[in-house]
Structures are given as C-alpha cells and as structure tokens.
Amino acid sequence: MADKENxxxxxxxxxxxxxxxxxxxxxxxxIGLTGIGAALGIGMVxxxxxxxxxxxxxxxxxxxxPMLIVSAFAEAVAIYGLVIAFSIK
Amino acid sequence: MTNNNLxxxxxVKEISHEVTIYAEPIFHIGNFxxxxxxxxxxxxxxxxxxLALAIRLKLKKIPGKLQNMFEVVLEGALSLCDQVTNxxxxxxxxxxxxxxxxxxxxxxNWLGLLPVLGSIGLVATEGAHSFFVxxxxxxxxxxxxxxxxxxxxxxxxxLFGIIVVGLWKSFNKYVNxxxxxxxxxKIRKDPSVLIVAPITFFVGLLELLGELAKxxxxxxxxxxxxxxxxxxxxxxxxxxxxxxxxPFLFLEIFVGLIQALIFSLLATVYFTIASQDHSEHDExxxxxxxxxxxx
Numbered sequence: 001m002a003d004k005e006n007x008x009x010x011x012x013x014x015x016x017x018x019x020x021x022x023x024x025x026x027x028x029x030x031i032g033l034t035g036i037g038a039a040l041g042i043g044m045v046x047x048x049x050x051x052x053x054x055x056x057x058x059x060x061x062x063x064x065x066p067m068l069i070v071s072a073f074a075e076a077v078a079i080y081g082l083v084i085a086f087s088i089k
Numbered sequence: 090m091t092n093n094n095l096x097x098x099x100x101v102k103e104i105s106h107e108v109t110i111y112a113e114p115i116f117h118i119g120n121f122x123x124x125x126x127x128x129x130x131x132x133x134x135x136x137x138x139x140l141a142l143a144i145r146l147k148l149k150k151i152p153g154k155l156q157n158m159f160e161v162v163l164e165g166a167l168s169l170c171d172q173v174t175n176x177x178x179x180x181x182x183x184x185x186x187x188x189x190x191x192x193x194x195x196x197x198n199w200l201g202l203l204p205v206l207g208s209i210g211l212v213a214t215e216g217a218h219s220f221f222v223x224x225x226x227x228x229x230x231x232x233x234x235x236x237x238x239x240x241x242x243x244x245x246x247x248l249f250g251i252i253v254v255g256l257w258k259s260f261n262k263y264v265n266x267x268x269x270x271x272x273x274x275k276i277r278k279d280p281s282v283l284i285v286a287p288i289t290f291f292v293g294l295l296e297l298l299g300e301l302a303k304x305x306x307x308x309x310x311x312x313x314x315x316x317x318x319x320x321x322x323x324x325x326x327x328x329x330x331x332x333x334x335x336p337f338l339f340l341e342i343f344v345g346l347i348q349a350l351i352f353s354l355l356a357t358v359y360f361t362i363a364s365q366d367h368s369e370h371d372e373x374x375x376x377x378x379x380x381x382x383x384x
Contacts, residue, residue, distance in 0.1 A: 072351050076306070079313030086110050086316075 027085040034081025041074035105220045108320050112231040113222040126231035133196040173357045183360045191353035198315055198345030201227025230316045239307035242356045250363030265293035314348045
C-alpha cells in the first residue's frame, strides 16, 4: 500500500517538474533560507558586541577581533547554502 | 555577435564568459590536467619562496624594512597562537605549520583578485561552444585545494596528538575502551558507571564523525567564501565595469584575510585539542568554550 502511494507521488512530482521548472526554485530556496539563519546569527553577535562596547568603550579593540571571527563562522553556514545553490543543475 | 563576413567567408562565434564551479583545465601533462587554480597555487608557492629567500639571505641584527615588517607580523601571529594554546612551547612547535598554511591561503586568495592579470587567458572550444578560460583563478576557489588543505589539517592534528600524547590515549579519544575497561573497578564506588561508561563509549564513536564534519566544514567554508567572492566580482563587473566593482574588491581583500585567519586559527585549535591529555576532561571543555570553536 505504501509502495503504491510512493509511486503515485513520484508520478505527480515528475508531472509537475515537466510542466514547471523546479530548479530555479530549488536554488533560490537553498540560498534564501540559509541566508535567513546566517543573518539572524550575525545580527545577534553584532548586537551583543555593540552592547558590550557601550558598557565598556575601552574594550573595543579586544571585542572587535572575536566578533569578526564569530561572524565569519555564522556566515560560513550561508556559504554552504550558496555552494549547494551553485551545484544544483 | 555572429558576424557573417562575406569577404573572407568566416563566421566569428561569440565567446562566452562562464563561471564554473570546477576549475577549468589549461593544458594536460599526459593524463593529468593542469587547471588555472593549480597554476595560481604554484605562483603562490613561488611568491612565498621569493619572500622567504629575500628575508633569509639578508638576515641582520638591526632589521631592514622587509624583515621588520615580517617580525611585527610574526610577533602578532605568535601571540594570537599563544592565546589559543596557552602554552608557549606548544605554540612554537606548531607555529611553522600554521603560519605556512596562513600565508599560502592568504596569497592564494589575494592572487585571484589581481585586476589586470585576471583577464589574460585562452579560449577553449568544446564542439560548437567556445568560452574564455582565465589563467589566474584563486587556488582556493577550487574545491580540490581546500579539501586537500583540510584533510591535511585533520590528519595532521591526529598524528600530532599521537606523537605528543601517545597512541593509546589518542585511540581512546575515539574508541573509548578505557571507560569500558574501568567498569569493574569503579562499580563499587559509583554504580552509575554502568550507564555512563557505555554512553561515553558511543560519544567517542561520534567524535569520529566529528572529524569528518571538520573536514567538510573547513573546506567548504574556505571554498565557498573565495568562490562566491569571485562570482560576486564577475556579476558586479557585468553590471558596470568601472566604479562598481571597487567596494566589492575591498570586501574581497578583507574576506580573503579573514578566511585565511580563520582557517589557521581553527587548525591551531584542532592541534591544541589533539595534544591535550584526555584525562583532564574539564580543561578540554573549558578550552573549547574559550576559543569559540564551531564544529
């Protein structure tokens, strides 16, 4: 029974993809959704960094470098999505 | 533009400029294809070699300008390494490897940004379709280079752990036989060891998967950043070739520096973690929290 449903679903997906090209949608979703996650992450890091600079302006130099490093880690996740978007044909 | 030149009976085909995720081959030596990224990597090695020789052959007690600049950079890098390892002796042991990786990645990232040289290339024809292949493409814009570097770092850190801590302790980080073997000894004092020890064993096995994840994340982070930067520059250049790519070039210079820094910083963290004694378990977690390691 589950097999039959699977085959029907595959046929529906196959029919839809011949009518509508799903590839641009796939690429856009890949980069779009990962972009949301990365932007939220970097925004949170930046907000906390601004807060701590406001509390202690002298520590700006010490806060700057770890902030940049963590932003690069958060951005890397969006880059993973971008690489997938490029490799979807 | 397809141009039918009736006098000479030639048809000039349009040469397309494509951005491919794989590096394009320039020529072949036997069966091995030399891609433009490989050429750029060789050029980066030559640059590092030239710099090294220029400083080494003219080493003086009162430094000249080049030596002075590099002494400042080295001093800063070594202190950053000290912040990660908290141990000067360990820093000095791994510093040559880490700094070489940093220089190699940095020069590779920046060589792909050279404005004039990037447009020298050859035209490759595949059947009816011809496209332009530039000679210089960042060495790190090729997934092979970054994958090779990350595999080197992960295997290197494990080998370093074996050399420093010993084969049995390093093996127990992944296949935690020690925890299982200690069950009969500890069961009188602390019966919960029956549940905790198998869990520790399986966590150790998961660490093996973690190593694979490290390889993937290191290589994709570097490749994605550099490759996406190149695509961004091409897109901006296609919009308007003169002033528009300017800010993006500065962004890419900055990103190249940051990514090289992050790669070598993470390599330092992995080497430090591998060289630590597993019995000091609290210090292990403290170190990981301290250096903001991601994967």
